[in-house]
Amino acid sequence: MRILFVSSEVFPFSKTGGLADVSGALPKSLVDLGSEILVITPWYRTLQATPPPLWIGDVEVPFDGDFESVGVGTLERDGVRYAFVGHPDYQREELYGYPDDVRRFARFTRSAPQIAARLGFKPDIVHVNDWHSAYLPLVLTHGWHLPKGFAGLPSILTIHNVQYQGSSGIEEVLYWLRLPGAFRHSYLNHFGAANALQAGLGFANRVTTVSPSYAQEITLPEYGYGLDGTLRHIAHKLFGILNGLDTEVWNPQKDPYLVSSYCCNHLEGKVVAKKHLCDKLQLDSDRPLLAVVSRLVEQKGIDLFLAASDELILKGWSLALLGSGDKKLEVAAEQLAAKYPGRMTTYLGYDEPLAHQVYAGADALAIPSRFEPCGLNQMIAMRYGTLPIARATGGLKDTITHEQTGFLFDKASSKDFLETASYAKSLYGTPEWDRLVEHAMRQDFSWQVSAAAYHKLYSATIFPLP
Numbered sequence: 001m002r003i004l005f006v007s008s009e010v011f012p013f014s015k016t017g018g019l020a021d022v023s024g025a026l027p028k029s030l031v032d033l034g035s036e037i038l039v040i041t042p043w044y045r046t047l048q049a050t051p052p053p054l055w056i057g058d059v060e061v062p063f064d065g066d067f068e069s070v071g072v073g074t075l076e077r078d079g080v081r082y083a084f085v086g087h088p089d090y091q092r093e094e095l096y097g098y099p100d101d102v103r104r105f106a107r108f109t110r111s112a113p114q115i116a117a118r119l120g121f122k123p124d125i126v127h128v129n130d131w132h133s134a135y136l137p138l139v140l141t142h143g144w145h146l147p148k149g150f151a152g153l154p155s156i157l158t159i160h161n162v163q164y165q166g167s168s169g170i171e172e173v174l175y176w177l178r179l180p181g182a183f184r185h186s187y188l189n190h191f192g193a194a195n196a197l198q199a200g201l202g203f204a205n206r207v208t209t210v211s212p213s214y215a216q217e218i219t220l221p222e223y224g225y226g227l228d229g230t231l232r233h234i235a236h237k238l239f240g241i242l243n244g245l246d247t248e249v250w251n252p253q254k255d256p257y258l259v260s261s262y263c264c265n266h267l268e269g270k271v272v273a274k275k276h277l278c279d280k281l282q283l284d285s286d287r288p289l290l291a292v293v294s295r296l297v298e299q300k301g302i303d304l305f306l307a308a309s310d311e312l313i314l315k316g317w318s319l320a321l322l323g324s325g326d327k328k329l330e331v332a333a334e335q336l337a338a339k340y341p342g343r344m345t346t347y348l349g350y351d352e353p354l355a356h357q358v359y360a361g362a363d364a365l366a367i368p369s370r371f372e373p374c375g376l377n378q379m380i381a382m383r384y385g386t387l388p389i390a391r392a393t394g395g396l397k398d399t400i401t402h403e404q405t406g407f408l409f410d411k412a413s414s415k416d417f418l419e420t421a422s423y424a425k426s427l428y429g430t431p432e433w434d435r436l437v438e439h440a441m442r443q444d445f446s447w448q449v450s451a452a453a454y455h456k457l458y459s460a461t462i463f464p465l466p
């Protein structure tokens, strides 16, 4: 099977969150199942690739009512072919966060068929991810100026987070993507605005999201961010497939960022990792360490964590927070750390090596998310013998077993989080804690099962039952 996989971020080349992890790991696992994959992603200024992709020239892309050139670079790794889309639009400081983001990614989306054709790649199916590439199913169904063999290709959209939808004006989108005016009144139109994610929901042959619980939750108004009605309407083609973890990248037995390796039968290395982390963050290593590694946004319940911090420290936890995002949360986290030297450290920024060291060195990981499509955090933590203390929502609920592999609480409130963290603290240092750590570390979060589920869904999409 030949799969064209389109994603706005792909680990290790670019990353702001879990989407990159999935886009890095799933294609590799699909290759192991015998598929041929071309991954298309932007060539960002900050691209992490040594040596850099091989520049193969320009392709002409139908865009902005005309045709315009984008550059193409390629490389191959672990049996996966990657094509990077080069354009000044992606040569900015950050991956996202600009007023013209929808236009930037419309161009990216529109270039995918032309690039695949240029590379001689004829897909059986196209897999797009989140709003950034969600216009592609619509373009494939009805777009003009597609290379031969691309019109009508079956497609799958995976929603990694329904909160981000890619809204803009309808007329602009029709013009950018070179679509017929009739689409003003299609799934593209969400209450008078163009909505990339909704267009994907409507035009993709199948829609998946990254955990079974989240697949149900997003059909409810509390979780659907205005798309719950559309999601209920397309529920017959909506599936939840749990993400896996790249167990090569996340492996305490051979993690290059750790000073000592360890496994569930030999945890001495974890003790060393904690000492190393605490020295680095100037924390007292005798106390249990509760950490956060996260984007600092409302979704992640960081405010709930901060509201509970005084009590957590009083109850005996040390706290370490690694993340960046919302300025208000960043300031509040820094102020708390200044109040508790030796007890709490805040590290603002994105730091991959430090994240590995925190997962290994902490005793528990706080994940008080308001919603969590899947979450990789908790899976990484469990694999590193660090017990998640998480809200029972979405993928957190589907991957953590309360009092077996971590701790779950129901309500998104600092009180409930604090109560559960206090209960966890009461077990720390007992044989029960050690039992939970061992059990957590023995969980299998590898991609094999999920990749097989995607493979099955691709087949069912390409060859639907009559």
Ligand code: ADP
Pocket (backbone or CB within 6 Å): 016, 017, 018, 019, 021, 293, 294, 295, 322, 323, 324, 349, 350, 351, 352, 355, 374, 375, 376, 377, 378
């Ligand atoms: P989301 O995709 O919603 O941000 P996930 O839990 O699915 O959340 O994935 C988050 C990924 O980003 C994990 O691999 C996590 O380790 C990483 N991450 C988040 N914040 C940071 C940070 N400040 N520094 C390094 N890695 C981070």
